[in-house]
Amino acid sequence: MITNLWYVAEWSEAVKDKPVKAKLLGQNLVLFRDLEGKVKAMADVCLHRGGSLAGGWVNEKRDCVVCPYHGWEYDGAGKCKKIPSEGPEFKVPDRFKVDAYPVEEHYGMIWVFMGDLPEEERYPIPPLAEYDNPKWKALKTDFVWKAEASRVVENGIDIAHASFVHPVFGYPSTAEDNYIDEVEKHEWWARSTNVMFPPQLKGGFLGWRNFIRKDKQETRVHPEWHLPGMIVRIQIDLREGWQIVMFDANTPIDEHTTKTFAWQFRSFFKQDIFDKGSVKRLKTILLEDAEIVEATQPYYLPETLANEVSVKSDKFMSTFRMARRKLVEEKGWQIDMDERDKHKGKQVLTVASPGRREAEANGDGWVFEKMPTVAPIKKATAKNEFEKDVDNLTTESANSKDSFVV
Template sequence: MIINLWYVAEWSETVKDKPVKTKVLGQDLVLFRDLTGKVQCLANVCLHRGGSLAGGWVNEKRDCVVCPYHGWEYDGKGKCQKIPSEGKDFTVPPRFRVDAYPVEERYGMIWVFMGDLPEEERYPIPDLPQYGDPEWRGLPAEYTWNAEAARVVENGIDIAHASFVHPVFGYPSTAPDNYIDNVEKHEWWGRSTNVMFPPQLKGGFLGWRKLIRKDKQETRVHPEWQLPGMVVRIQIDLRPGWQIVMFDANTPVDEHTTRTFAWQFRSFMKFKIFDKGSHKRLVTILEEDARIVEAANPYYLPETLANEVSVKSDKFMSTFRMARRKLIEEKGWHIDLDKRDSFKGRTVLTVPSPARREARENGQKWVFDAMPTIPPVKEPQALKAFEKEVVGLTTDSANSNESIVD
C-alpha cells in the first residue's frame, strides 16, 4: 500500500449531514460536510481517549465533527477547537490536532490525498472527460475484492486474459492473433492500444446487440493505468462512433481488500432502458475477474520477475509494475506492514498529512506516530534488474508494430 497518492474514499452522495466512516490504506477515516458543503477528511480517532469521530455528529455551526466520547470538536483542518470539560475560556493548545487530508470531489466520488506532499508535488487526479458529457451515458458501479489493489489493477490492464476469462471479449482460439500495437509509458500513467478479434455480441431486445460487430471483427482496445487512485481506464472501439469507456478507481481498503468505484460510459444506445443490461454485464465482468484474482498466488504482486515467467504480451503490465516499484524503492512511499503490525493495538499510527509535515519543519511535535514506511533503497538493484527484464519484453518487436514512449 502506497502513500502520497489520491484515492477514492467514498461516493459523494453517501456523505450528507452525518459523519461517515471509511477506510483507506488500512487507516480509518471520518468524512463530514461543513456548512459550505465541502467534504472534510480526518483520521478517525480522538486525541483524548481514542474515540471514533465517525460515531459522533457535526456541531450546530457545521464547522466541526464532535467526538461522541467527551464532546471534543475538530474542524476540517484537524484542529481541536473545543473541549467542553475545560470550560468556555479554555484555550486549546495548537498541538491538539489530528491528521487532516486534502479532499476533492470529482465524478461523483470523494478523492482523498493520503500523504504529506505539498500540492505542487502531487500527481493529479486522473481525467474523466466522459463524466457529465451529454454525448455519453454513464452508469456507476461498485465492487469489493478480497485481493491486493496492485493485483486488481494489473488484471484490469491485462488484455491477454480476456480470451480465457471473459467470453464476451474473446475466444481462446484467437488469443494468438491478438497483439499490442502501441505502448505509451510515463512517470505515473501508461496507455496501450491492442488489436483483438472478439466474438459477436449477444443479447438485447430481439438480439439487437449482434448488429454492433461481426464475429471476430478486428476491434481496438485501449487500456490505461494511473497511479493516482490506482485507476484502470479501458476504451473499446466497437465500431465508428460507438465506444465503451470503463473507469475503475481501485482503493486499497487494506492490504487484503480492494474497493472498486467504477463508471461505465457508452456513446450509443443512451436511453435509460438499456442501463439494466449494461450494469449487469459490467458486474459480470468484475465477478469473472475476481474469481481469478482472488485465487492468485502469491497473494501480493511479486517484487521482481525472478520467480515468475513473463512474455511479450505482458509488457504493458510491466510498465505499471516498474512505475509502482519506483515509488517503493526510490521514494520510500510503501507502508511497512510488518512494522505497522508490531505496534497494532498499542499505539495510534496515521498516514502523515500536509499539516504534520509543516509542523515537523517548524520543530513542532505531533501527538500520533506516523505510519511507518519502507525507506528508499540507496542502490535499488531489484528495480534495476526489473527494468532490464521489462526492456527485454518491450524490445522484442519482430511480430508487432509496438513503440515505446518514455
C-alpha cells in the same frame, strides 16, 4: 499499500450532513461536509480516549466534527477546537491535532490524498473527459474484492486474460491473434493499444446487441493505468463512433480488500432502459475477474519479475510494475506492514499528512505516531535492471510472435 497518492474514498453522494466512516490504506477515516459543502477527511480517532469521530455528528456551525464520547470538536484541518469539559475559556493547545488529508471532488467521487507531499509534488487526479458530457451515457457501480489493489490493477490492464476469463471478450482459440500494437509510458500512467477479435455480442430485446459487433471483428482496446487512484481506464472502440469507456478507481481499503468505484460510459444507446443490462454485464465481468484474482499467489504483487516469467503479452503490465516499484524503492512510499503490525491494537499510527509535515518542520509535537514506511533502497536511477527487462519486452519483442521470457 502506497502512500502519497490520491485515492477515491467514497461516492460524493454518500457524504451529506452526517460524518461518514471510510477506510484507506488500512486506516480509518472520517469524512464530513462543512457549511460550504466542502468534504473534509481526517484520521477517525479522537486524541482524548480514542473515540471514533465517525460515530459522532457535525456541529451546528458545520465547521467541526464532534466526538461522540466526550464531545471534543475537530475542524476540517484536524485541529481540536473545543473541549466542553474545560469550559469556554479553555485554550486548546496547538498540538491537539489529528492528521487531516487534502480532499477534492471530481466525477462524483471523493478523492483523498493519503500523504504529506506539498500540492505541487502530487501526481494529478487522472482526467475523465466523458464525465458530465452529454455525448456519453454514464452509469456507475462498485465492487469489493478480497484481493490487494495492485493485483486488481494488473488484472484490469491485462488483455491476454480476456480470451480465457471473459466469454464476452474472446475465445481461447483466437487468443494468439490478439496483440499489443502500441505502448505509451509516462511516470505515473501509461496507455496501450491492443487489437482483439472478440465474439459477436448476444442478447438484448430482439437480439439487438448482435448488430453492435460481427463475430471476430477486429476491435481496438486501449487500457490505461494511473498510479493516482490505482485507476484502470479501458476504452473499447466497438465500431466507428461506438465506444465504451470504463474508469475504475481501485481503492486499497486495506491490504486484503480493494473497493472498485466504477464508471462506465457509452456513446450509443443512451436511453436509461439499456442501463440495467449494462450494469449486470459489468458485474458479471468483475465476478469473473475476482474468481481468478482472489486465488492468485503470492498474495501481494511481486515487485520484481525475478520469480515469475513474462511474455510479450505482459509488457504493458510490466510498465505498471516498474512504475509502482519506483514508488517503493526510490520514493519510499510503501507502508511497512511488518513494522505497523508490531503496534497493532496497542498504538494508533496514522499516515503522515501535510499538517504533520508542517508541524515537524516547525519543531512542534504531534500526538499520534506516524505510519511507518519502507525506507527507499536506491536513488532515482535512469535505468535499473527491471526497466531494462521492460524495455526488452516493449521493444525487442513488440512485433514478434515469439514468447519473450524474462
